[in-house]
Amino acid sequence: MAKKTIKDVDLKDKKVLVRVDFNVPLKEGVITNDNRIVAALPTINYVIENGGKAILFSHLGRVKTEEDKAGKSLKPVAERLSELLGKPVTFVPETRGAALETAVNNMKDGDVLVFENTRFEDVDGKKESGNDAELGKYWASLGDVFVNDAFGTAHRAHASNVGIASTGIPTVAGFLMDKEIQFIGEAVESPKRPFVAILGGAKVSDKIGVIENLISKADKILIGGGMTYTFYKAQGHEIGNSLVEEDKVALAKELIEKAGDKLILPIDSVCSKEFSNDAETLITDGAAVPEGYMGLDIGPKSIELFTNELAGAKTVVWNGPMGVFEMSNFAKGTIGVCEAIANLNDATTIIGGGDSAAAAIQLGFADKFTHISTGGGASLELLEGKTLPGLAAINDK
Ligand code: ADP
Ligand code: MG
Numbered sequence: 001m002a003k004k005t006i007k008d009v010d011l012k013d014k015k016v017l018v019r020v021d022f023n024v025p026l027k028e029g030v031i032t033n034d035n036r037i038v039a040a041l042p043t044i045n046y047v048i049e050n051g052g053k054a055i056l057f058s059h060l061g062r063v064k065t066e067e068d069k070a071g072k073s074l075k076p077v078a079e080r081l082s083e084l085l086g087k088p089v090t091f092v093p094e095t096r097g098a099a100l101e102t103a104v105n106n107m108k109d110g111d112v113l114v115f116e117n118t119r120f121e122d123v124d125g126k127k128e129s130g131n132d133a134e135l136g137k138y139w140a141s142l143g144d145v146f147v148n149d150a151f152g153t154a155h156r157a158h159a160s161n162v163g164i165a166s167t168g169i170p171t172v173a174g175f176l177m178d179k180e181i182q183f184i185g186e187a188v189e190s191p192k193r194p195f196v197a198i199l200g201g202a203k204v205s206d207k208i209g210v211i212e213n214l215i216s217k218a219d220k221i222l223i224g225g226g227m228t229y230t231f232y233k234a235q236g237h238e239i240g241n242s243l244v245e246e247d248k249v250a251l252a253k254e255l256i257e258k259a260g261d262k263l264i265l266p267i268d269s270v271c272s273k274e275f276s277n278d279a280e281t282l283i284t285d286g287a288a289v290p291e292g293y294m295g296l297d298i299g300p301k302s303i304e305l306f307t308n309e310l311a312g313a314k315t316v317v318w319n320g321p322m323g324v325f326e327m328s329n330f331a332k333g334t335i336g337v338c339e340a341i342a343n344l345n346d347a348t349t350i351i352g353g354g355d356s357a358a359a360a361i362q363l364g365f366a367d368k369f370t371h372i373s374t375g376g377g378a379s380l381e382l383l384e385g386k387t388l389p390g391l392a393a394i395n396d397k
Helices: 035-049 075-085 098-105 118-122 133-141 159-165 175-189 204-215 225-235 246-262 300-310 332-342 354-362 376-383
Strands: 015-019 053-057 090-092 112-115 145-148 171-173 195-199 220-223 269-272 281-283 294-298 315-319 348-351
Touching: 015 035, 015 159, 035 053, 035 075, 035 175, 075 090, 075 112, 090 098, 098 112, 118 159, 133 159, 145 159, 171 175, 175 315, 175 348, 175 376, 195 204, 195 300, 204 220, 204 225, 204 246, 204 315, 204 376, 220 225, 220 246, 220 300, 225 246, 225 294, 294 300, 294 332, 300 332, 315 332, 315 376, 332 354, 348 354, 354 376
Parallel strands: 015 053, 015 145, 053 112, 090 112, 145 171, 195 220, 195 315, 315 348
Antiparallel strands: 269 281, 269 294
């Protein structure tokens, strides 16, 4: 998956189109978390420092109707970016037209411009999300080279990524995108072994593709979270009121058979009668969950088992929390796995997945991982071994 990066193109005097991920949380026009803007700075600074003109654009939220546009402008983002860069940033409140073209043509080397939310083009017939060819062509016409740095949308074919690239304009990965390709792509394609995958979260159905792809690639697959109980049911255990996907029990059985010793299930659970942090908890002795109870976290013996299974791992990919980590009574499994991973020597450790990344950050382990993916859906599809249209559209090395 060797893709060209921003380092492979000449940027001097060039109009550089940069698809960034500025999809930041906003509350009444105020940015509540600017992580994504900060994360885009290396690519933006690289363009500026190398004498390019940085033309930046992104989606922000979902926009379907004219009313949806309220509070979804990229203007506050452009202002915050200007503060972070310590230099003026031109904001154009349009996604096309004469004002945008004039502003672009007036740019000097090292200038930065942000134009309006690409999804504003969805109001009149889903042009951005539907990858309207004419729109992609128009945006491509504004620049000389295209840098795609928005990994979070790489699993979607939109006008602002695939549409622009498919006009044939030189298309390269920005630093953020490149990091995701390096870490997740290489972990799955050519991992240093032993390679241990940890899969949890709510549902088997969300993770089937990942489990199937990793069965042939990982040395071990540790299962936790809500999906445990569908596997338990497949093995004939009592599961009480635990989360279960009845229509996936047969599939779970198949996966258990296919994976053999590779697939490792928890050996105990932290249970409760209610989905609440106030209800009493009970730790099972073995897999079976008693009647009236639901399994909400892996138990202490499972943490020990998983810690032992992780020992010596050189590559770890983790997707999906081990329990309902949002409640402190059921966060110990996820914390335990975070600790086990943090204690590994000389291992590449990767988290892909929105809630797993949030869990690791919330529980204070953010700096203990080699890489925390910025794209939930996109990283999941990469782990499934799927071809991401946004990645495929980047020029090969
Ligand atoms: P990710 O976003 O990392 O891919 P998921 O979205 O698949 O993860 O799953 C995350 C959710 O799974 C969390 O909100 C967590 O509370 C829930 N979860 C974990 N374990 C259980 C369980 N035993 N029962 C019910 N929900 C669970
Ligand atoms: Mg999730």
